[in-house]
Amino acid sequence: MRKIALPTVIIISSLVFIIRFFYLQVIDDSLKLKSENNAIKKIFDFPERGYIYDRNGKLLVANQPSYDIMVVPREIKNIDTLEFCKLLHISKADFIRKVKKATVYSPMLPSVFLAQLNKAEYAAFQEKERKFEGFYAQKRSLRDYQVKDCANIFGFITQVNDAILKNNEYYNSGDLIGKQGVEQEYEEILRGIKGVKYLLRDKHNKIIGPYKNGEFDTISQQGNDLTLTIDHELQKYGTDLMINKRGGIVAIEPKTGEILTLVSAPTFDPAMLVGRQRSKNYTALYNDSISKPLYDRGLQATYPPGSPFKIITGLIGLQEGVINEQSTFYCNHGANFGRFMGCHCGLHTLQLNNGIYKSCNSYFGNTYKRTIEKYKNSFYSVDNWSKHVKSFGLGQYLGTDMPIGAKGLVPTSKLYKKMYKGAPIRSSYIISNAIGQGEILTSPMQLANMMATVANRGYYYTPHIVKNIKNQKLDKKFTTRHNTTIDKQYFEPVIQGLEDVYNNGTGSGFRVEGIKICGKTGTAENKIRVGGKTYQLKDHSIFVAFAPRDNPKIAIAVFIENSGYGATWAGPIATLMIEKYINGKISRTDLEERMLKGSLAPEYKKIENIIYQRFPDRSSEKDSALSSVEAQVGEAKKEEEND
Template sequence: MKKRSLLFPILIIATGIIFVTRLFFLQIIEHDSSDISLNSSTIKRIYTYPERGFVFDRNGKLMVANEQTYDVKVIPNEVKPFDTLEFCKLLKIDKDYLVHKLARAKNYSRWLPSVFLSQLSKEDYAYLQEKIYKYKGFSIQRKSLRNYPHKSSSNILGYINEVNEYLAQKNPYYEQGELVGTQGIEKEYEHLLRGTKGVEYKLRNRLNKVIGPYKEGIFDTISKPGEDLTLTIDLALQEYGELLMQNKRGGIVAIEPNSGEILALVTAPNYDPNLMVGRKKSKNSVILFNDSINKPMIDRGLQAAYAPGSPFKLIQGLIGLQENVITPSSSFYCHHGYKYASGKNNFMGCHCNIVGRPIDLRLGIAKSCNTYFANVYKRLIEKYPTPQQSVTKWAEHLHSFGLGNYLGYDLPSGRKGNIPTADYYDKIYPRKTWKFPTIISNAIGQGEIVTTPIQLANMIAAIANRGHFYTPHILKKINNQNIEIEKFTTKRHTTIDKENFTPVIDGMHDVYTNGTARHVQVKGIDICGKTGTVQNYIRKNGIKYELADHSIFVAFAPKENPKIALAIFVENGGYGSMIAAPIASLMIEKYLLGTDKLKWWEDRIINTSLEKEYNKQTSIESLEVAKK
C-alpha cells in the first residue's frame, strides 16, 4: 500500500524531468548547434539578383541587353509609423496607392519582402536612397531590366513580367515581384536566361532585430549571371523583312534547310519591344493587347492559320508521283477550268491560259494550272476502294511533312493547322456518302486544309532537301558554345522517295524562268518558287462579303545546295505574283548576295500600304456587329 502511494509522485517527477530535459535540448543545445529551418520567421533572407543573359543574333549582333533599375520592397511586420505625405511625395504616388500596396504585401506575407514599387528611375533612386533609413521596413533592391538596341523582333524575344501571387505559390524559386520571362525566348529559355539569385541568411532575436549572419554565413550563396544566348536569327534579314511588311499584315518565315535553323520570323504588324519595359509597360500592354484590329501581339508566322493555296500543289504532285497515279510526263488538257460534276455550277476555273495543248507536271507547276492538279487529286481519291482509304493514305503523306500538327520548334506558341482525315469527313457527312467532288477544293490547297507560315516554310525546306527536314529551332549557342540538341539535329524523313522531288523542283525553277514569278528573277541565283492566291471573304448572317485575296509565295534558293527556304503570307495582298513573290526574291537576294538589284521592286513593296483593304474589312465587321 505504501509502495502504491509513492507511484503517483514518482510519475509526476519523472514526467517533469522529461519535459525539462526536452526544453533544455530545444532551447539551448538544438538552438545553438542545429539548423533552424531556413524558412523560419527567425531568419531574414536578403536576395541579390543576377543579370539576365544577353541575347545575340547568329552574327553576334546584340539583340537584348540589360540596364539597372531599382525596386522599393517592404516587409509589413517591420514597418513603423512614418510620414506618409513625405513618403508619397518621394515616390510620386498617392495615399490610395500606398494603402493598397501595403494591404497587398500583408496578404502575401507579413514576414517576407515583396515589391512595393518597381522600376525607379536612377534620379528617383538617388533621391530616395538618402532618406530610406527613415522608413523602417522599406528597402531598395537593385535589379536589371531589359533593354532592346533594335526596334525589331518583339515576337521572337518576348518580354518579362513581374511574378504574381499564383506563380510565386506554384514555383518556390520565385517570390512575388521578381521578374520572369512571359513570351518568346524570354519564356522558352527562362531557366537559362534568369541565372541564379544569391541569398544571405540573417538571424533575428526575439525583438525581431537582425543580430548577425546565420551560422556565420555558411548557407549564403552568391548570385550567378544568366547564360548568354545566340539565336539562329539573322537580324539584318529580320529587320529587312519587317521593313518590307510595313503597313501590311501577315508573316514571313525563313529557314536554313540543312539545319532547320530559323533565319527570320517576321510578323506584321509588330511593335517596338521597348514598349514592354519600364513604368509605362502596364499602360502600353493594355493598348497592345486590346488592339483587336491589328493584333500586334499575335505572331502571324506561328499562330495565324490560312489555306495554303497553290503552294499546296507542290505536295499534291509529290503524292501523285509516290502513289503512282501520275508520272512526270502524265498530261491533261485545260479548258479554262475543270468540270468535276454535272451541273453548271460544278466548275473550277483556271487562269493558266494554256488551251489546246497537253500540260504535264512541270508545266502545271510553272503555270499553276488548277485543272492539272484537280485531275491528280481525283486519281488519288479514286485509287483505293473507298474515299476513306484514299484520304487516309493522302493524309499520312501530308503529316510526314509536318503539316497538321505542331512542329516542335523551341518557341512557346503556335497552331496545329488542319489536314482533314476520313474521320473528319465522316463526322461532317454522317451518311458517309462523300466523294471526290465533295472535297475537290483540297486539290488546290483550299477547302478544309489549313496551314501556318512556319509549316509551309518547313514543307519547302523538306522539298529543298529532297525528302527530309530538321525540326525548326531558334537557339544556336549558349555562352558562345555550339549546342547539339538531339531533337533539332535528327533528320525527319517524309514518305516521298527522293527521285520524285526532281520534276517538282524543276517545275518550281520554271516558275522563275518562264512562269508566274519570272518578273522577279534575281540575276546570279537559281530560285525555285511557287505563287499562291487564296480567296478571302467574310460570311455572316448569310451574307458573303468578298475581300481582296491573300497573297502567298514559297521558295528556296539556290536550286542546288539550298541555303534558304521561306514562306510569305500577305493578308489581302491580291495575286501572289504581285506582292508575296517580290518579297521572297528580295529576302533571298538580301540573304545570299546582300545587294539590291531589285531596287525598283524594293521601293514599290516598301511603299505599298494595304490599310484601305484592312479598313474595308473592319467596316464590314463593324456593320455586322451593329446589325446584331
C-alpha cells in the same frame, strides 16, 4: 530475453530522437533560416539574365539596372504617408491598395510595392529611405534591347503571378519571369541563380551584421547567354518590307532547320514592355484586336495554303503512281469536277512541268482525283493521302522551341465521315484540297518547313530559333532527321517546275539574275464573319520558295493578308529576302522601292469599317470576325483540330 529486448529498443529509439532533435535545433540552422525568424533578414541578390545574340554574334538583348521598392507590411511604423506618396508619384489610394496586397501575400515577408524605378527615381528614394521603416530598395536588372524589332521572338519580362508562386518554389513575390518568346521557352537557362544573404538584427530591428559570418550566404550566378539562329540584318529587312502590311515571313536554313527570320506584322518596339510604363503599353497592345501586334502571324495564324499546296499534290501523285512527268490533262480555263474549278491557264494540254509553273487547277485537280480514286475504300484513300501530307510537317505542332504555335489542319476520313454522315467520300466533294483550299489550314512556319523539305529532297529538321546555349547542348530533337513518305527521285521534276515559275511562269516578273530560285505563287480565298454575316474580302497573297536550287541555303514562306495575287506582294518580298540573304545586297532596287513604300492600309481600313459598323462600341464581340474556311465544316473540323 524479452525483458531485456523491449527496454533496449525503447532506450535506443529515445536516444535516436534526442540526438535528432539536438541536431535540428542546435547544430543544423537550415530550418531556422527557412522560418520567418524576426532576428534574421533574408536579402536576395538577383543575377543578370543571360545576353541574347544573333547567329552572327550581334548583341540583341542586354541588361540595365532597375530598382524595386520592397515592403514588409508588419514593419511599417510611423511613416509620413503623404511625403512617401509624393516622393514616388503615387496616390494615397494606391499606397493603401499596394500595402493591402502585400499583406495578403505575407505580413512578414517582403514583396514588391513599386517595381522598376529608374536611376533618378531610385536616387530620390534612397536619399530619404531611412525615414520609411518597412520599405527598402531592391536592385534588379531589366532588359536593355539593342534593336527595335524581334519583339515576337524575344517575348518580355514580367512579374510572377499567384499561380506561379504556388507551383514553383524558386520564385518569390515580385520576382521577374520570361513571358512569351525565347524569354519564356528558355527561362530557366536565362534567369540564372539567385544569391542570398542572411543578416542578423537586434531587438531594435537594426542590422548588426551577417548571420554566422555569412556561412550560409550564396553568390548569384548570371544566366547563360543564348545565340539565336536569327540573322538580324535579314530580320530587320523583312520587318521594313512589312511596314503597313499584315502577315508573316518565315525563313529557314534547310540543312539544319535553323530559323533565319521570323517576322510578324504589325509589330512593336520591345522596349515598350520595359519599365514602369510596361503594364500600360501591354494593355494597349493587347486591346488592339484588329491589327493584333501581340499575335505572331508567322507561328499562330493559319490560312488555306492555296496554290503552294499543289507541290504536295504533285509529289503524292508521283509517289502513288497515278501520274508521271509525261501525264497530260487538258485545261479549258479550268475543269469541271462536279463544280467548275477555274484557273488562268487558258486552253492548254499540260504536263507536270508547265502544270506547276502555270499553276493549273485542272492538272492538279485531276491528279488529286486519281489519288483519291486509286483505292476502292474512299476512307482509306483519304487517310493515305493525309499520311503523305503530314509527313511534310503539316497538320501538326512542329515542336519548335517557341512556346506558341498552331497545329493547322490536314483532314482525315474522321472529319469527312462526320461531314457526310458516314457516306463514301467522292473525290468531287473534296476536290478543293487539290489546290490548297478545302479544309486544309497551314501556318507560315509550316509552309516554310514544307519548302525546306522540298529543298532537301524529302526530309527536314525540326525548326528552331536557338543556335547555341553557353555551357549547354541543344535538345537532340533539333538534330533528328524527319523523312517524308515520298521517294527522293520524285522531287527533281517538281523542283524543275518550281524553278520554271521564275523562268516562264507566275514569278518571271521578279527574277534575280545569278540566283536559281525555286518558288510558287498562291492566293487564298479570304472571308470574315461578323455578327453572323459572311463578307468576301480580298484574297491573301502567298509565296513559297527556296534558293539556290542546288545546295539550298534558304527556304521561305511569305503571307500577306488581303493583298491579292501571290505575284503582287508576297512573291516580290520573298525574292528580295532571298537575294538579301544570299548576295548581301539588292539588285532589283525597283522592286525594293515598290515593296518598301507600298501600303495596304486602305484595304485594312475597309475591314475595320465592316467590323465597327457591326460593333460601334468596339466590344469584345468583334473578335468573332476571324478568317475562316468553308462554314459547313463546323464542329467536325474543330474536333479534327483537337485530335
